[in-house]
Amino acid sequence: MIGLVVVSHSAKAAAGIVEIAAEMGGEGAKIEPAGGDPEGGVGTAVERIASAIERAADGDGVVVCCDLGSAVMNAEMAVETVNIGDEVVIADGPILEGVLNAAVEATSPQATVESVVAAVEAARDL
Amino acid sequence: MTDEDAQREALLDAIESVAARLAAEKSHLTELDSAIGDADHGANMDRGFEAVVEAVEELDEASVAEITKTVGVTLVSTVGGASGPLYGGSIMSASTELGPGITAETAVAFAEAYLEKVQDRGGAQVGAKTMVDALTPAVHTLKKSIEQDDLAPLEALAKAVDAAERGVRFTTPIRAKKGRASYLGWRSVGHRDPGATSTLFILEELLETAEDHLDGGAERDATATTTPDKTPEADGDGVDGEGTDAEGG
Numbered sequence: 001m002i003g004l005v006v007v008s009h010s011a012k013a014a015a016g017i018v019e020i021a022a023e024m025g026g027e028g029a030k031i032e033p034a035g036g037d038p039e040g041g042v043g044t045a046v047e048r049i050a051s052a053i054e055r056a057a058d059g060d061g062v063v064v065c066c067d068l069g070s071a072v073m074n075a076e077m078a079v080e081t082v083n084i085g086d087e088v089v090i091a092d093g094p095i096l097e098g099v100l101n102a103a104v105e106a107t108s109p110q111a112t113v114e115s116v117v118a119a120v121e122a123a124r125d126l
Numbered sequence: 127m128t129d130e131d132a133q134r135e136a137l138l139d140a141i142e143s144v145a146a147r148l149a150a151e152k153s154h155l156t157e158l159d160s161a162i163g164d165a166d167h168g169a170n171m172d173r174g175f176e177a178v179v180e181a182v183e184e185l186d187e188a189s190v191a192e193i194t195k196t197v198g199v200t201l202v203s204t205v206g207g208a209s210g211p212l213y214g215g216s217i218m219s220a221s222t223e224l225g226p227g228i229t230a231e232t233a234v235a236f237a238e239a240y241l242e243k244v245q246d247r248g249g250a251q252v253g254a255k256t257m258v259d260a261l262t263p264a265v266h267t268l269k270k271s272i273e274q275d276d277l278a279p280l281e282a283l284a285k286a287v288d289a290a291e292r293g294v295r296f297t298t299p300i301r302a303k304k305g306r307a308s309y310l311g312w313r314s315v316g317h318r319d320p321g322a323t324s325t326l327f328i329l330e331e332l333l334e335t336a337e338d339h340l341d342g343g344a345e346r347d348a349t350a351t352t353t354p355d356k357t358p359e360a361d362g363d364g365v366d367g368e369g370t371d372a373e374g375g
Contacts, residue, residue, distance in 0.1 A: 037206030039173075042164065046202050046210060069305060070208030073247055077202055077211045 002106040002116045003056025003086075004031040006099050007049055007066040007075050009042050011035035017099050025103030032056040044071045049078035057086040061113035063106070064090045065099050065120055087113050091120035098123040130189075132339070133228050137190050140335040141182055141197060145175035147331045148324065158320040162307035166207060167320040174205035174214070190228055194221035194236075208248065208305065209321070212257065216243035230272045230279045237265045237286075248304060255302035255314060257321035263289035264329055280333075280340050287329045294322045 004021070008014040014035030021031050034052035037043025049064070056062045064079070066072045072090065079088045091098065098120035105111055105119035127135075148155070148171045156168030181200040182193055198221060201214025220239035224232050241261050250256040252263075267289040271282030297319035305321070307314040 037166075037170075038204055039206070041166075041206075043166070043206040045206055070211070073208050073211040073215075074206075076247065077215050 001028060001030055001058060002060050002111050002113060003053075003058060003062040004029070004099060004102055004106055004116070005049065005052045005056050005062060005064040005075075006031060006033050006035075006095065007044055007052075007064060007071045008033075008035040008095065009044055009067055009071060011040065013067070017096055020096070021099045021103040024100045025107050028107045029103045030056050030058065030106070031099070031103060044074040046074050046077045046081065049075050050082045053078060053082050053086075053088055054084060057084050057088075059086060061087040061089070061116075063102060063113060063116045063120065064088065065093065065095050065102065066090065067095045089113050089117055091117040093120035093123045094126075097126045101126070130227065133190050134188075134193065136335060136339040137193055137228070138182060139339065140332055141175075141178060141193075143331040143335050144328050145179045147327050148172050148175050151324070151327055155320050155324055158318055158323055161317040162302060162310055162314045163320060164207070164306055167209065167324065170205045170207055170209050171213075171324055174201045174209070177201075177204040189225075191221050191224040194224055197221075211247055212244055212321070215247060216240045219243045230282070233279070233283075234269050234272050237268050241265045250304040253300060254304040255297045255300050255307060255319050255322075256304050257319070257325045259297050259319065260290040260293035260322035260325040260329075263293045264325075280336055283329075283333050283336055287326070287333050290322075290326045290329050294318060294326045297322045 006014045006017045008017065011033070012035070014033035018031045018033045022029055025031065032052040032055045034049040036045065036048065038045040038047065053062050053064065064075050066075050075090050079090065082088065091102070101119040101123040102116050105116050152168040152172045154168065155171060156165055159165050159167035178197050178200045181196050185193060185196060188196070195218055198214045198218030201217065202210045205214060217240065220236045220243060223235040223239050226232055244261060245258060248256065248258070250258045252259055264286040268282055268286040271277040271285050272279070277285070298317065299315060301312055302308045302310065302314035
């Protein structure tokens with residue numbers, strides 16, 4: 001199954017979005033939060049994101065959703081440094097709606113990394 | 127002392143000077159960042175460079191490229207926010223340019239690779255009120271001074287620092303288009319950009335370290351005895367305005 005990673009400046013926001021999305025995606029969805037800076041304050045951290053990607057990966061690929069600017073940069077660094085076989089893609093869309101859409105798509109048996117990314121992007125029109 | 131040892135020593139000195147400067151400017155940078163950002167730039171950079179000093183101390187007989195790479199890797203994992211990837215990630219990728227050691231040519235290649243990565247990652251152009259506003263004129267001036275004007279490395283670096291200083295001043299009256307400050311729109315006008323400012327501090331410390339290390343024994347720079355003071359000789363644009371800083375804008 002395609003894994004999802006939610007990157008937010010706030011660990012609480014990341015956990016909250018995962019909570020809402022897990023309800024949409026049901027039991028099967030694999031959604032991991034990665035929020036907070038290296039010391040747990042407001043911000044993002046490459047290592048936190050990289051380990052969330054590793055947890056979310058089961059061989060089918062991972063889609064990462066981010067909130068503000070530096071979350072995207074740190075996610076890019078994490079994608080570059082993470083050492084797994086899975087395809088990992090950062091999807092650009094509204095983080096809450098995008099992750100909800102993606103959670104629904106990811107649990108479909110036909111889901112691919114591309115279709116999950118498209119689901120995140122489609123959330124712009126919600 | 128071999129050339130390699132001397133370079134390693136100079137680099138380690140530079141790292142310590144940058145760390146000390148950022149520690150001293152911690153509250154200043156945080157103050158700048160609290161006006162238009164999230165008030166963490168001073169603390170983040172200080173934490174990062176404190177970790178860097180510890181990390182490079184543990185290295186044994188590493189090459190200058192390896193030391194530089196360690197600086198980048200450490201910053202990425204300790205700074206947080208956009209500064210981690212922007213400063214650390216860019217140093218990491220540019221470090222390979224120092225493979226042959228530190229020369230005028232590899233310094234230019236390093237600076238260009240660093241700027242390219244910063245722009246690539248951050249997506250900011252000149253005029254967006256970011257570190258790019260200090261970095262771009264500095265890198266272009268360094269390159270031109272070395273490659274076209276054939277200046278001694280110290281002189282070229284001093285000119286680059288002056289260009290960065292003008293770039294920092296340029297960030298005050300403009301509106302932010304990138305980074306957290308861009309959410310403030312016109313309210314960002316009138317504040318100096320913290321990232322451009324810390325970039326200038328880093329460059330000033332590199333220059334100072336280079337002066338210490340090149341003035342002493344290096345015969346190739348014996349001509350550069352007119353110590354380039356930190357206060358630029360021409361404050362306005364009149365005297366040396368033919369191109370050095372025009373490239374940035």
